[in-house]
Amino acid sequence: MDTSDQWIRERTGIRERRYVKPGEGTSELGAEASRRALEAAKLGPEDIDHIILATLSPDFTFPGSAVIVQDMLGARNVGALDVRNQCSGFLYGLGIADAFIRTGQYRHILLVGAEVHSTGLDLTTRGRDVAVLFGDGAGAVVLGPAEDGRGIRSVHTHSQGKYVKKLWLEAPSSRCHPRITEEMIREGRHLAEMEGRAVFKHAVVRFPQVIREALTANEVDLDDVDLLILHQANLRIVEAVASSLGVPLERFFNNIERVGNTTAASIPIALDEAVREDRVRAGDRLVMAAFGSGFTWASALVEW
Numbered sequence: 001m002d003t004s005d006q007w008i009r010e011r012t013g014i015r016e017r018r019y020v021k022p023g024e025g026t027s028e029l030g031a032e033a034s035r036r037a038l039e040a041a042k043l044g045p046e047d048i049d050h051i052i053l054a055t056l057s058p059d060f061t062f063p064g065s066a067v068i069v070q071d072m073l074g075a076r077n078v079g080a081l082d083v084r085n086q087c088s089g090f091l092y093g094l095g096i097a098d099a100f101i102r103t104g105q106y107r108h109i110l111l112v113g114a115e116v117h118s119t120g121l122d123l124t125t126r127g128r129d130v131a132v133l134f135g136d137g138a139g140a141v142v143l144g145p146a147e148d149g150r151g152i153r154s155v156h157t158h159s160q161g162k163y164v165k166k167l168w169l170e171a172p173s174s175r176c177h178p179r180i181t182e183e184m185i186r187e188g189r190h191l192a193e194m195e196g197r198a199v200f201k202h203a204v205v206r207f208p209q210v211i212r213e214a215l216t217a218n219e220v221d222l223d224d225v226d227l228l229i230l231h232q233a234n235l236r237i238v239e240a241v242a243s244s245l246g247v248p249l250e251r252f253f254n255n256i257e258r259v260g261n262t263t264a265a266s267i268p269i270a271l272d273e274a275v276r277e278d279r280v281r282a283g284d285r286l287v288m289a290a291f292g293s294g295f296t297w298a299s300a301l302v303e304w
């Protein structure tokens with residue numbers, strides 16, 4: 001493809017991204033992240049009462065990838081739900097898990113964000129605006145009831161479906177019979193299509209809005225937030241959000257430089273790294289936020 005490291009770094013902050021090995025799918029990455037999350041939580045697969053997996057790149061059109069992860073982990077035959085909300089998928093999943101745990105329906109929920117983008121990228125000049133952004137990856141958390149008043153304070157989710165075509169993958173489509181044709185492939189309709197500037201423009205408005213929504217709902221001042229983890233779409237977006245909120249960039253955790261945009265996996269990967277690097281400590285107040293295809297956007301405020 002006709003591009004340069006400099007072009008990509010200046011516009012996105014991305015230097016590296018990870019791709020799966022041939023034959024590896026979203027569920028393999030999700031299962032591996034889940035094993036590490038279970039280990040960190042000192043729990044086994046038998047302790048999991050429900051599985052939620054967020055992805056826009058399931059192994060198959062159906063069934064979803066959560067059931068495959070259930071099998072790979074050797075978990076009990078518990079419910080396994082796929083969430084289809086792209087970059088906001090992990091936070092949408094967090095909202096569902098939080099509600100389930102609050103009602104007492106489930107005690108331990110495994111929440112996974114996993115993506116394989118590499119097999120769907122056009123690595124020629126035609127696809128360069130999209131291809132340079134995305135990488136493969138997975139992250140996972142195990143959620144359970146908090147006994148000391150800490151935990152998830154609130155989750156906020158939004159959508160605006162009129163912008164479906166600003167960032168989408170059209171085919172295969174249940175509107176077409178057959179769902180994909182050679183002509184559609186020739187036209188590149190099986191590849192993600194993005195109006196980068198429109199996405200950027202909306203993202204830098206929605207991120208601050210939804211972050212403020214979480215703060216207002218919890219009567220928390222931005223100064224009292226220890227760390228912000230934004231979906232890693234583009235470092236320039238994070239910088240714009242930081243400046244719009246008036247928060248120094250150092251209070252945001254960023255790893256896009258090494259992993260690129262991993263969609264639903266982006267927040268849990270960043271969260272895992274932040275915890276392992278001691279950037280999140282017991283008692284810290286954490287805000288997470290996402291924006292992406294749909295459009296969808298979301299935030300969560302957590303007392304760690």
Ligand SMILES: CC(C)(COP(=O)(O)OP(=O)(O)OC[C@H]1O[C@@H](n2cnc3c(N)ncnc32)[C@H](O)[C@@H]1OP(=O)(O)O)[C@@H](O)C(=O)NCCC(=O)NCCS
Binds near residue numbers: 011128196237
């Ligand atoms: C994709 C993005 C980096 C493009 O940056 P931009 O400054 O808007 O660039 P444009 O799309 O206007 O393209 C400018 C030029 O660079 C070219 N270009 C696009 N991708 C390129 C690449 N990888 N390498 C080199 N040139 C590229 C374009 O073809 C265009 O050329 P032209 O002026 O000759 O037509 C930017 O729009 C963006 O980050 N948007 C948000 C995307 C995002 O976060 N998506 C995921 C949301 S979850």
